[in-house]
Amino acid sequence: MGPNTKDNGEAVNTPGALRSVPAGKGGGHDHDILAGCRVGDRSAWRALFDRYSPIVHRFLATFGVPPEEREDACQEVFVAVYRSLTHFRGDARLSTWIYRIAARYASRAARRRRVRTMLSSLLLREPLPPPAPDASERSERLRMLDELVAKLSPKKKLVLVLFEIEGLPIEEVAQIAECPENTAWSRLHYARAELMAMARKRLKAKAPATGRKVRS
C-alpha cells in the first residue's frame, strides 16, 4: 500500500503533494502574524489578508458563491476573523479556523440565495435573470466542475472542496467539517463517486456533439 492509498486501498491525494496549491503571499509565521494582529498591528493584518484572502476567495468560488458576491463575501469573512480573533485559542491551525469561518459564511450565503430566489419568484412571479458570466472563469471545465459541485449536498461539497481543491489533510478537513475523520472519509468517498457519476453522465451527453468517446 503506497502513500497514496487509504487503508482499504482507495486512492487518496498525498497532502504533501498538494502543498503546491498556490496560496496567498505574505511573509512571517502564522503565530507572529497572530500576535501582531492581536495587538492591532496593521502590518500584521495586512500580512494575514495577503496570505489568506486568495485562499478564501478560491474556496468561496468553488463552494458556489457567484462572482458578483465573491469580493463582498471575502470581506465578510475577514470582518468575522477580525471580530473573533480574540476568541481564537490556537488549538487548531489558523488556516483551519479561517476555513471554518469561510465555510459557515458560504453555507449561510447559499441559504440566503435560496430564500432570495424563492421570494423573488413569489413577488415578481418570474425568475431573476442569471448573473453574467465572469470573464475570469471562461474555462468550460471550471464551469462544468462548478455546476457538478453545486449539485452535491453541503456536507459532501465541503469535504470534497477542502480535500480535492484546497489540498488539506483529512484530519484538518474533519476539524473544519466538525465531524470525525472516518465520517470525513466516508463523505469524501460518496462525494467523489457522485461527482464522477455526474461528470460521466454529462460528458456522455455531450459526446455525440463533440465526437468524443466516453467509457460508461
Add this chain to the structure above:
Amino acid sequence: MSNRAWPDGDDPVATELRQALDEAQHRVPDDVTVRRGWAAFGSRPTTGRRAARLSWFAGGMASTAGLALACAALLWPRHVQTPVQGPVAAQAPTEARRLTLEGGVEAELQHTSVMRIEGSDARVEGGAVRFKVPHRRPGHPFVVRADRYRVVVLGTRFGVAVASDRRVDVDVDEGVVEVWSADVRLAHLEPGQRWNSAVSSEAETTAGPAGKAAEAQEAQTEAPELPAAAPAEKLVPSPGLKFGRPETRRRQSARGAARVAMVATPARSTVESPGAARAALVAGDAPRALEIYRNLALKTGPVAENAAYEIGRILNERGQSSAAVAAWRRYRSDYPSGILRVEADVSIIETLARAGETDDALTEATDFLRRRPDSERRGEIARVAGDLYRARGDCRHAVGAYQVALSASRARDVTEAAGFYRAACLVRDGGNSGVDALRSYLRSYPDGRFKRQATELIEQATSKTAAH
C-alpha cells in the same frame, strides 16, 4: 502534469475531472482584486462588542421592516416589466414604457423608441431612453450602445437618444458618464452636460487612427452645444486619450457579434490584459509585459491604476531604478489617493535608498512619516530613514528615526535592527545610555542577528570608560 491520485485512470472523464480540479486549484484572484479587498477591509469601520449585541436588535428590526416591505411589494400593483435575456427588441407603444434590466437598471422608453437587450447591457436603436443605474462595482460598468458609440456608466441617471439620421444624444442628470467609440473615449460627462454626435457615416468601418482622430474631433465640434454653465473642456478628448491601433478584421467582426452578446467594458475589450502581462513576465518577456502595462495604464479604472504601478516594478526589476522612480512618481500624480499610493511611496523610498540617492530618499522618507502617521509601513520607512541618517553620520536624527520605527512596528526584523542601530548610534554619541540600550537589546534578543557586534561595542565602551 497533474499529481493528484484521484480520479485515477486514463479514461476521458477522469482526465477531464482531473484537469478541472487542477484548474480550480489555481483559481486565485488577481493582484488588483486582493489590493482592492485590502483597501476596503483596511478602511472598514470596526465595531465593538456592544455593536455586535446591538446588531441582534437591529437585525430584528430589519427583518420586521423587510417583512412589511415584502407584503407591500406583494400587494402593490406591478407596472415594471423585466424583459427576458437575449436580443429582444422592446418597441414602446404610444406612451412611455418602463423596464427593469439586470442589476436593477431602470429604463424608460419614450414613445416609438426601440431598445434591444444585449446580455446585461442595452442598445438604443431609435428614439429616446432614460436610464437610472444603481451604483455598480468598479470594473463592472453598465454599457448602453447607441449606433457606434458606447455610453459607460458606474451608477447614475442619464438619457440616450438616437435620431432618425443616427445622431446620438447623451445627457446626464446625476453621476458621471463616459462616451466611447471603439477604444477611444470621446467625452466625460457630468451632471447637466450633454453630448451629441454628428451624423454617423459608413467611414467607421475603415476608421484607423486617423478615423478615430476624426471622431475625437467630431466630439470637439459638439462643444458649443454645452449649457453655458458647463465647462467646455470636459467635452474635448482627455489628455489620456489613446488613438488605438488600426482596427483589424477580427475586431470588426467581434463588434458585429456584440449585437447579440454582452458588451465588453473598455478595460476588458482588448486582448492586452493584466493576465497577459503576468504571463509575459512568467515567460521572461519583460518588454512585452511593460508594453501591455503601458497600454493598460492609458485606460481608466483599477486595472489602469495597477498597471501604472506595475510599470515601475518591472523597470526596477530590470535595474532601471531612475526610470522606475519616475514611473511611480507618475503613478502618484495620476492617482494621488490611489489604492497603491502607499506602495508607490515605499517603493520610491526603497529604490532611491538602494540606488544611493540618499538626499532624495531621506526627503521622501521624512515626507512619508509626516504625512502618514497611521500607515502600517511607518516602521519600515522610519528604519530606512534611520539607516540613511546613520550613513550620513547624523546620529542624532538616526536615533530619532529608529525610535519612531520601534514605536510604529512590531515586526521582528524592523524592531531588532532599529533597536541595535539606535543603541549603536547612542554609543557613538558617547553617552552612557548607549551601553544600557545595547544591554537591553541583548536581553530582548539573546540570539539576535547583532549579538556579536553588540557585545563588542559594550566591551569597547566599557574599556574606554575604564581608560578614562
